[in-house]
Amino acid sequence: MKINILDNDAAIGEAVCKIICDEIKSKPGCVLGLATGASPVPTYKKLVEAYSKGEVSFKDVSTFNLDEYCDLPKDHKNSYFTFMRENLFSKIDIDMNNVGFLDGNANADSESERYAAAIEAKGGIDIQLLGIGRNGHIAFNEPSDSFTDEAWKVTLTQSTIDANSVYFDDVPMPHHAITMGIGSIMRAKKIILIATGASKAQAVRDMINGPVTPQCPASVLQQHKDVTVFLDRAAAALL
């Protein structure tokens, strides 16, 4: 793993934006794996800026998002689809036909097969963006007894519910989600993980220095050949 410790999330956003823009310039039809949550927001802001200045075009880019809540309409203000539309898709020239998203209201088994086939049909994910949960989860793969392969339906842990329920005001936060599995994430050619803030410090240490175990799902990234981690000083404090 390559570890970069930068001053703040704006600096991280700038650095990750540059990596993504360089990828798009060398491969205009590249496939991006995208994440939601607070961690990638500065990167999305920078990508929007780069697009607005005419430095990059997303018109041939394809994307696949990591996860989506179950039991929430796709257009609900708290859905991850809405998050991506507001933070990125509506502000760039991406063709929405090239946007892949898990359907949290579909049958999980058929949805998993559909998503795996769609990713494969595009030639696989070139760059996968990730955050990390306070409990070491990646996407919504929570600590468990085994690593999963393709997309699956998860029951969210209390740690995740506590972290994310602050965003829900009109409906209770769903307790289930559909998420890309660890295998689907590990098949990405390159992985970029962003973590900021003291609440991530223990998970970051376990990911980098701990044993590879499904009890800390992010630790599996030790076995991927091209992972770049971007941390601020607070998230790196226990390294």
Ligand code: PGA
């Ligand atoms: P965050 O979430 O970026 O909002 O901190 C990351 C995660 O839980 O995977």
